[in-house]
Amino acid sequence: MSVLYFIGLGLSKKFLTQASVDSIKRADVVYFDSYTSISCDITIDYLKEISGKDIILANRSTLENNSTRILQILDQGKSVAILSIGDSMIATTHVSLAVEAKNRGHEIVVIPGISVQCYIISKSMLSSYKFGRAVTLVYPYEGKLDTTTYDVILNNSRSNLHTILFLDIKDGKPMSAKEAIKYLIQMEEEKQGNIITDNSWLIVGQRLGCDDEEVKSMTVKEALEYNFRDPPHIIIIPSKNLHYMEVEAIKCLH
Numbered sequence: 001m002s003v004l005y006f007i008g009l010g011l012s013k014k015f016l017t018q019a020s021v022d023s024i025k026r027a028d029v030v031y032f033d034s035y036t037s038i039s040c041d042i043t044i045d046y047l048k049e050i051s052g053k054d055i056i057l058a059n060r061s062t063l064e065n066n067s068t069r070i071l072q073i074l075d076q077g078k079s080v081a082i083l084s085i086g087d088s089m090i091a092t093t094h095v096s097l098a099v100e101a102k103n104r105g106h107e108i109v110v111i112p113g114i115s116v117q118c119y120i121i122s123k124s125m126l127s128s129y130k131f132g133r134a135v136t137l138v139y140p141y142e143g144k145l146d147t148t149t150y151d152v153i154l155n156n157s158r159s160n161l162h163t164i165l166f167l168d169i170k171d172g173k174p175m176s177a178k179e180a181i182k183y184l185i186q187m188e189e190e191k192q193g194n195i196i197t198d199n200s201w202l203i204v205g206q207r208l209g210c211d212d213e214e215v216k217s218m219t220v221k222e223a224l225e226y227n228f229r230d231p232p233h234i235i236i237i238p239s240k241n242l243h244y245m246e247v248e249a250i251k252c253l254h
């Protein structure tokens with residue numbers, strides 16, 4: 001039996017925990033997941049430097065379609081670590097690899113990292129009890145915009161819950177908040193649920209965990225004119241019926 005580690009790296013160097021670094025050092029073979037998220041300053045070279053390990057850059061195909069290679073390494077008695085920015089199990093697809101390895105008799109060790117999901121909830125100061133299902137807003141595929149995101153926001157809004165929108169990363173290019181808002185406006189035009197209007201509030205997190213991070217509340221209209229920093233960006237769509245303290249929190253971020 002071998003050990004398969006899923007190690008969350010947090011959002012940036014200063015949020016990388018000692019527990020994560022220690023676990024990287026324990027693994028025989030280390031992969032760095034290069035596609036589920038991005039960091040402003042954690043690079044493969046930095047990870048090599050702090051762990052003293054050779055690290056393999058892994059794309060979606062390495063960790064999902066060709067995961068048999070990883071299972072073979074485990075079967076040979078070597079431990080493997082998969083490193084992800086943020087938390088390895090939040091808004092990622094690594095659980096299937098964990099289940100496959102477990103079914104072959106290997107041990108699974110998850111080392112949590114500070115996830116962008118927790119980070120933005122904390123920075124938004126909205127009630128953590130009032131978040132509904134989170135969703136990823138994906139780039140149009142073959143010119144067709146997937147409106148699942150809109151349905152999730154609408155359902156959450158009907159239950160008076162806030163929605164976190166992760167933004168897609170395609171071929172290494174992270175979607176910006178402004179692109180996302182334009183897609184949301186297109187979805188509103190198509191679905192007419194009256195949830196994305198000029199005056200709807202958003203909270204946008206930019207480059208969280210980096211020295212130049214920003215968390216700002218703004219209306220849709222303001223967002224369309226706002227000069228955002230470089231991605232990564234994340235968006236919260238607050239519910240319509242806010243607690244008065246949440247209204248004050250949103251004002252603090254404006």
Ligand SMILES: C[S@@+](CC[C@H](N)C(=O)[O-])C[C@H]1O[C@@H](n2cnc3c(N)ncnc32)[C@H](O)[C@@H]1O
Pocket residue numbers: 011036037038039084085086087088089090091092114115116117136165166167168169174175205206207208209210232233234
């Ligand atoms: C699919 S999620 C993966 C989240 C990751 N597993 C975690 O726990 O942090 C990736 C998306 O989260 C958002 N994101 C990740 N890091 C961010 C950051 N530092 N600042 C703002 N948004 C971020 C972006 O929308 C990015 O495309």
